[in-house]
Amino acid sequence: MGDSPDLNVLVMGEIGSGKSSVINLLVGKTVAKVSPDAEACTLKTVRHEATIQVQESLTTVHIWEVVGFNQPEDMTGKGSGMTLDVDLDPILQAKASVDVIFFCMQGSRLKNAPTRVVKHINDVSGGRITIVPVITNLEREKNMEDWWERNGRGVQNMGLG
Numbered sequence: 428m429g430d431s432p433d434l435n436v437l438v439m440g441e442i443g444s445g446k447s448s449v450i451n452l453l454v455g456k457t458v459a460k461v462s463p464d465a466e467a468c469t470l471k472t473v474r475h476e477a478t479i480q481v482q483e484s485l486t487t488v489h490i491w492e493v494v495g496f497n498q499p500e501d502m503t504g505k506g507s508g509m510t511l512d513v514d515l516d517p518i519l520q521a522k523a524s525v526d527v528i529f530f531c532m533q534g535s536r537l538k539n540a541p542t543r544v545v546k547h548i549n550d551v552s553g554g555r556i557t558i559v560p561v562i563t564n565l566e567r568e569k570n571m572e573d574w575w576e577r578n579g580r581g582v583q584n585m586g587l588g
Contacts, residue, residue, distance in 0.1 A: 432486070433486065433487045433488070434489070435489045435526050436488055436525075436526065436527055436528075437525045438450055438529045438531065439528060439529070440495060440561075441531075442496070443495065445564060446469065447461045447462075447492065450490055453477060454476075459492055469493070469494050474491055474492075476488070527556065528557070530558050531561045531563055532560060532561070532582075533564040534565045535564050535567075542585045545585055545586040562582075
C-alpha cells in the first residue's frame, strides 16, 4: 500500500459557524474545542491531522482551522471584518498549498460577508482553489434538502456551490 501526497484542507467561516464541529466530524473524534455559545473557540489558526485511505493509498490530511472572521472588536483588537492575511500565516509558514476550502455558514443566517471573502480568496489564488460551502445549523429543518431549494441560488450568487 503506497502513500499519496498530503492534502491541505482549510476550514473557515464566520465566528460561530460550526467550523470546530465540522473538523471533529472530518477527523472522526473530538480534536477541536466547540462551544454552544456565541464565544469564540478558535483564537488562532490550528492544524489538525487525519489519515485517510483512498483506494490503496494512505493520505495524510492537514486540516487547518482558521479563526472565525467578523470577530467582535474586543476579541481580536482589529474590529469586525476579514483577518485572512494574519490567519493564513501558519499555513504559509508551513509552505502548505491549500487544496480545498470548506466554507462553513450557518443556514439560519446567511449574509453577504461570504461574497467578499470568496472574492478575496479567488483574487489571491487565481481561482485555483475549490471552495465547498458547508451549511451548518440545519437541525430544525424537517427536510434539510428543502433549505437548499429555498437558499441554493443565494449561495451560488455568493460564488459558492
